[in-house]
Amino acid sequence: MKKIVLVLFSLQLIVSCNNADNKGAETTEAPTGPGVDSTVTQTEVASTPTTASPSAFDLSSVPVSTADIGDFPFFTAPEGSEYINKVKPKNFDFMVFVTPDSIYEVEGKTFRAYVHPDRKSESEVSGRFLIKSYEDAIAKAGGVKVFEGRLKDERKDRYVTLCTYAGSDGSLDIWNNEIATYVIRRTDGDVNIALDKGRGNTTAIQIVQQKPFEQTIKKVTADKLEKDLAETGKSVLYINFDVDKATLKPDGLETVKVIGEMLQINKSLKVAINGYTDNSGTAARNQQLSEDRALTVKNTVIKSGIDASRLESKGYGQANPIADNGSEEGKAKNRRVELVKR
Numbered sequence: 001m002k003k004i005v006l007v008l009f010s011l012q013l014i015v016s017c018n019n020a021d022n023k024g025a026e027t028t029e030a031p032t033g034p035g036v037d038s039t040v041t042q043t044e045v046a047s048t049p050t051t052a053s054p055s056a057f058d059l060s061s062v063p064v065s066t067a068d069i070g071d072f073p074f075f076t077a078p079e080g081s082e083y084i085n086k087v088k089p090k091n092f093d094f095m096v097f098v099t100p101d102s103i104y105e106v107e108g109k110t111f112r113a114y115v116h117p118d119r120k121s122e123s124e125v126s127g128r129f130l131i132k133s134y135e136d137a138i139a140k141a142g143g144v145k146v147f148e149g150r151l152k153d154e155r156k157d158r159y160v161t162l163c164t165y166a167g168s169d170g171s172l173d174i175w176n177n178e179i180a181t182y183v184i185r186r187t188d189g190d191v192n193i194a195l196d197k198g199r200g201n202t203t204a205i206q207i208v209q210q211k212p213f214e215q216t217i218k219k220v221t222a223d224k225l226e227k228d229l230a231e232t233g234k235s236v237l238y239i240n241f242d243v244d245k246a247t248l249k250p251d252g253l254e255t256v257k258v259i260g261e262m263l264q265i266n267k268s269l270k271v272a273i274n275g276y277t278d279n280s281g282t283a284a285r286n287q288q289l290s291e292d293r294a295l296t297v298k299n300t301v302i303k304s305g306i307d308a309s310r311l312e313s314k315g316y317g318q319a320n321p322i323a324d325n326g327s328e329e330g331k332a333k334n335r336r337v338e339l340v341k342r
Contacts, residue, residue: 057099057146064185065142073111073207074141074191078133080125083113087169090329092213095206096162097192098147098181103158106192108210112170115203130203134195135182143184143193150178170204172196220255222262225339229269234340236322238332239297244281246292248300256297259339260304270342273297273313276320278331283318291315297337312342 077083093110096103117125135145151159151174159174160166172179177198184191189210196204220237228235237259240252248256263269275294277286294313302308323330 057101059183059185059190062144062183062185063142064187067140067142069141069184069186069191072109072209075134075137075205075207077115077118078125078130080118080121080123081115081130082118084116085114085169086326087111087113088327090327092211093165093208095192095194095208096159097194097208098151098155098159098179100147103151103155103162105162106208106210107213108189108208111205111207112165112168113205114169115205117201125201127198127200127203130201131180131195131197134193134203134205135180138182138184138193141184141191143182143191146181146183148178148180148197150174170206172204172206173198220258222258222265225258225262226266226269229271229339229341234338237337237339238335239293239337241293241296244289246289246296248296253300256300257304259297260301260306263301263306263310264304270310272340272342273301273311274338274340275313275315276334276336276338277318278334279318279321279325280331287315287317289315290317294337 073089089109089111091109092107094105094107095110095112097106115130138145156174163171165171172194173196177196180195180197182193182195184193186209191207191209194206225235237255239255240249241247242249259271263271273294275290275292275297277290279286291314294315298308298311298313301311318325318334321330321334322336323333325331325334
């Protein structure tokens with residue numbers, strides 16, 4: 001009888017220990033935080049970069065790269081693929097950058113493009129080839145992966161709010177695909193990169209090299225206008241009007257006043273005032289708008305005391321562009337007024 005009791009006691013002790021061990025395993029929690037799926041096991045978290053805790057990414061821990069990475073945008077399309085739509089770098093813009101714990105804007109020189117198979121190539125490319133090509137190139141340039149995964153809930157909302165360029169060339173499909181972000185630390189400006197990882201044999205890439213904004217607008221002076229007319233016979237002015245109207249904005253009025261000052265100084269000078277638009281809207285509307293704006297400038301100069309016989313105005317609509325209307329930057333350059341020496 002004593003032997004039976006001893007055996008039963010031993011079995012009860014073993015079961016109790018096993019239950020205690022199982023209970024301890026159940027209460028062990030996987031890391032939580034932005035980018036961490038609560039259904040992922042602790043083993044999966046340890047092997048998946050996207051599940052790193054918010055404190056895992058520290059820019060100061062990334063070594064500064066001294067590799068020769070060439071000229072911006074640093075990376076050609078991989079062999080057998082191409083950047084489509086003839087996209088060009090922008091001297092200053094922004095991209096939305098994602099880290100495990102934050103989503104924010106990064107400003108500087110930018111390049112955003114879709115990468116598609118080159119139809120002229122004799123071989124086909126795969127999505128894996130595209131991604132591995134870029135990741136290998138980034139690693140050799142001294143870059144590191146910052147984030148990889150899908151954006152969810154508040155983080156997705158944050159991205160959508162910031163990404164005002166969504167739908168343009170190089171946009172990332174955050175609704176359906178995983179994305180990956182990378183950084184290359186440089187003494188001449190960190191390089192931030194984002195890739196779309198779910199487009200089959202295509203992808204989208206965004207590159208920005210950080211740099212501060214530089215003001216390029218210069219104050220128009222009477223001396224500058226007179227010098228331009230003397231040397232080249234014309235001066236290109238960017239006079240601000242209300243949108244789709246011939247009404248001068250306050251800063252536009254200040255520029256027109258300078259035209260009057262120049263003509264007051266050089267009393268023998270006669271000029272033609274030529275108006276131009278970009279190609280937004282219909283050609284007929286643009287023609288009328290350019291004529292109205294040129295006439296507004298002429299009448300405003302006359303009010304400053306300049307004889308009307310010294311002035312003439314004409315509109316050319318969207319004709320004779322001086323920049324590519326395919327970009328907002330180009331359109332802004334085409335919306336201009338030219339003073340031409342008569």
